[in-house]
Amino acid sequence: MSYEVPSELRYAESHEWARRDGDIVRVGISDFAQDELGDVVFVELPDEGETLTAGEAFGVVESIKAVSDLYAPVSGAVVARNEQLFDAPELVNDGPFDEGWMLEVELDDESELDDLLSADEYEAQIR
Amino acid sequence: MSLREPPLHGAHEDAGASFTDFGGWEMPVEFDSIRTEHDAVRESVGKFDVSHMGEIEVSGPDATELTNRLTSNDVAALSVGDAQYATIPNADGDMIDDTVLYRLPDRDGNPAYLFVPNAGGDEAAFDRWVAHREEWGLSATVENRTDDYGMIAVQGPDAVALVEAEAEDEVADLSRFSARWASVAGVDCWVARTGYTGEDGLELVIPSDEVGAVWSALACQPCGLGARDTLRLEAGLLLSGQDFDVADNPRNPYEAGIGFTVDLDTEFVGRDALAAVEAAGVDEQLVGLRLLDRGVARHGHEISVDGETVGEVTSGTMSPTLGEPIALGYVPVAHADPGTELSVVVRGEPKSARVVNLPFLEEDE
Numbered sequence: 001m002s003y004e005v006p007s008e009l010r011y012a013e014s015h016e017w018a019r020r021d022g023d024i025v026r027v028g029i030s031d032f033a034q035d036e037l038g039d040v041v042f043v044e045l046p047d048e049g050e051t052l053t054a055g056e057a058f059g060v061v062e063s064i065k066a067v068s069d070l071y072a073p074v075s076g077a078v079v080a081r082n083e084q085l086f087d088a089p090e091l092v093n094d095g096p097f098d099e100g101w102m103l104e105v106e107l108d109d110e111s112e113l114d115d116l117l118s119a120d121e122y123e124a125q126i127r
Numbered sequence: 128m129s130l131r132e133p134p135l136h137g138a139h140e141d142a143g144a145s146f147t148d149f150g151g152w153e154m155p156v157e158f159d160s161i162r163t164e165h166d167a168v169r170e171s172v173g174k175f176d177v178s179h180m181g182e183i184e185v186s187g188p189d190a191t192e193l194t195n196r197l198t199s200n201d202v203a204a205l206s207v208g209d210a211q212y213a214t215i216p217n218a219d220g221d222m223i224d225d226t227v228l229y230r231l232p233d234r235d236g237n238p239a240y241l242f243v244p245n246a247g248g249d250e251a252a253f254d255r256w257v258a259h260r261e262e263w264g265l266s267a268t269v270e271n272r273t274d275d276y277g278m279i280a281v282q283g284p285d286a287v288a289l290v291e292a293e294a295e296d297e298v299a300d301l302s303r304f305s306a307r308w309a310s311v312a313g314v315d316c317w318v319a320r321t322g323y324t325g326e327d328g329l330e331l332v333i334p335s336d337e338v339g340a341v342w343s344a345l346a347c348q349p350c351g352l353g354a355r356d357t358l359r360l361e362a363g364l365l366l367s368g369q370d371f372d373v374a375d376n377p378r379n380p381y382e383a384g385i386g387f388t389v390d391l392d393t394e395f396v397g398r399d400a401l402a403a404v405e406a407a408g409v410d411e412q413l414v415g416l417r418l419l420d421r422g423v424a425r426h427g428h429e430i431s432v433d434g435e436t437v438g439e440v441t442s443g444t445m446s447p448t449l450g451e452p453i454a455l456g457y458v459p460v461a462h463a464d465p466g467t468e469l470s471v472v473v474r475g476e477p478k479s480a481r482v483v484n485l486p487f488l489e490e491d492e
Contacts, residue, residue: 038353039162041445042423042452044474060474062423064161064445065353086421 003126004031006097010073010113011122017097018073018116020107025074028101029061029092032126037063040092043085045070045102050078052105054112059102061092074112076105133178134277134338144351150246150368152179155351164354165447168324172283173350176342177323181249182272182332184231185256186239189265194240197259198228199380199397201390202240205230210304210321214380214388215244215252216397220404221377223255224248224367225385227321229306241272241317241332245367249273259396277338281345282328282358290318290329293344298329312344323355325362325488360453361446363415363485369426370413370441370455379404382457384413384485411438412463415485416454418471420478424454429472430480437462440471446487453487454480 009017015033019026034040042062052058052072059070081103085091092100107113117125130153133139139146144155155176158164167173185194195202200213210229214222224244231239244252253271260267281290291299296309298318306319317332333341356366365371365385371378379397380389381404391402418424424443429436443454454471462469465484470477 038157039160039447042421044422062445064357064447065156067423067425 003035004097005119005123005126007119009097009119010116011119012071012073012116013125014071016071016073018113020110020113023107024079024104025076025107025113026101027073027103027105029070029096030122030126031096033068034093034096034100037061037066037068039064040089043089043092043102045081045085046078048078048081052076052078052103054115070102072105073116074105075108078103079106080104131179133176134335135176135178135342138339138342139176139349142349144349147352149352150179150248152246154179154246155349157351157353158349161351161353161357162447164348164350165357167348168283168326168350168354168358169448170283171347172281172285172289172328173348173354174342174345175280175282175350175355176277176338177280177330177355178277178335178338179246180278181244181246181252182241182276182278183244183249183252183256184239184241184270184272185267186231186234187237187267189260190238190240190267193256193260193263193265193267194228194242195393196263196395197256198226198242199389199395199401200228201393202228203393207232208305208307210306210319212304212385212388214385215255216379216395216401217373218397218400219377220379220397220400221373222367222371222380222383223373224252225365225388226252227319229317229319231317232308243278248367275335277333277335278330279333279338279342279345280322280324280328280330281347282322282324282326284327286326286328287320289345289347290331294318301329312341314341316341323364324358325364325486326358357444357447360442360444360455361448361486361488363455363487365413365455366442376441378413378457379409381405382409382412409460411457411459413441413455413457414463415483415487416440416443416456416471416480417483417487418452418454418478418480422471422473422476422478423452424456424471424473424478424480428454430456430458431470431472431477432462434477437469443471448488458482
């Protein structure tokens, strides 16, 4: 089984990804993570304006068989969340890197991105 | 302790299944996706390797009496080929396990039975039968055949036709809760019209070394324990060790909503305790819950009314068929009427829920 690991993203060991676009970082879970979870049925995300702290739990993703905490890859205030996931959580399975994204946060400290894994490093972790 | 493996473990690995530890067995939990497998069973047919289920055979002159005195239902009522759902109660009337009991063809003029304890329950059941045979001085042969047999469940509206097409003997004429020996894919199987999904279907008890031939011949969606759990939960069927547990959550059949498995006119261990419960009524009972708020109730979540804990969820999931979170749990009878609103506390947040009739599936149909 091989998983998609887009090279332009940074990854947390806990299987979240971070995509930087200027000061904004979009966050989701990896293809590997969605496959491990199986059919996602529920996603719990913080409200806009709440603040994430890198490495700390910010929400929950739940599949039919498992419940998993989501850990913030970077710190910052939530500026957007993917409201579609509340009605269609299966988007996390269908497109973990695009329509299944979860949050956008305003980056506090860009050096935190350097602490994350590169695509190659993450791929080595899940291999 | 190493995990027990079903005979087809290697074949399931090759098919890309993921595995889980269940009752001391390493069993396939998912082949494709739980949703895909679940839908196959609801809409057409799926097959499950349920070789983790135990098989205990009891035969001999006193086989009927021994089994009747250790299960809650009326074993003497069974003719050859009948199946019966029953519980194995302790002296307090609490369920040690639930089981399906089959009357096999007679052996040497004596009755013979096969019963199916849950995963990991086979050794305790075997020991219990042997110990009571000795205590009561009965004449019966008790054999734990769990390693000799595998078991395949074929379930769904098209299940019987699929098995019939691969069978050399007729199986489609079996009525619900009846069984016989029949050749399927060239293998002699005990074929029973029973199941654990709320759908029509068959369960096949098969010699371990021939399970593979039958499994391969039955061309349909392979399903894991994940789908088995969502299917049985939608059907309101109990899971031993989870919806009742003699050590952690002792429950009698009346509390669990399966009073129909108790025949108080027979003599069995726990009978007097159950007669008292039946006369006095239960304090708590198992109810079906539907969450009205977003969230998924899970085993161990508290059930509350006005902020006060009144019970606990024993099983919960997102129902793939209904698209709604559903759960089972015990609550005081004052809160058990369908339509009653209460809360399930999911990660500290009370979520509104409503008591509904079981099974969940027929509610909208």
